Amino acid sequence: MSRPPFTDDPHDIAAVVHDRLPDWGLTRTGRRTVTQQLTAQGARAEEIAELIGVTPRTVYRWRAENATHTAPWPCTQPAAPAVLPPSGA
Numbered sequence: 001m002s003r004p005p006f007t008d009d010p011h012d013i014a015a016v017v018h019d020r021l022p023d024w025g026l027t028r029t030g031r032r033t034v035t036q037q038l039t040a041q042g043a044r045a046e047e048i049a050e051l052i053g054v055t056p057r058t059v060y061r062w063r064a065e066n067a068t069h070t071a072p073w074p075c076t077q078p079a080a081p082a083v084l085p086p087s088g089a
Contacts, residue, residue: 008033016051017041024053035062 008030015021017037026034031052038048045059 006030013037020047020051022051022053026052032062035059036066039063 006025006027008027012023012026013030013033016023016026016034031054034052035048038051039059045056045063048059049056
């Protein structure tokens with residue numbers, strides 16, 4: 001059985017986070033999840049980038065997005081719907 005080209009399987013993510021095994025086949029969501037988890041463990045951006053196949057700049061950007069809650073994913077709660085003024089107001 002061949003492996004799918006991109007995955008966000010929890011086992012693949014765990015292998016990167018816990019065993020520090022490189023996996024460039026993760027989806028963007030999977031790579032962001034790995035970044036969050038390894039950042040929480042104190043891993044350097046350069047190490048994370050090498051493990052998941054992105055640049056250190058991407059890791060720094062994702063960290064900043066997570067810190068300011070502007071990240072498109074992972075999102076902990078949905079954004080509130082916009083409230084528009086009644087027409088004619």
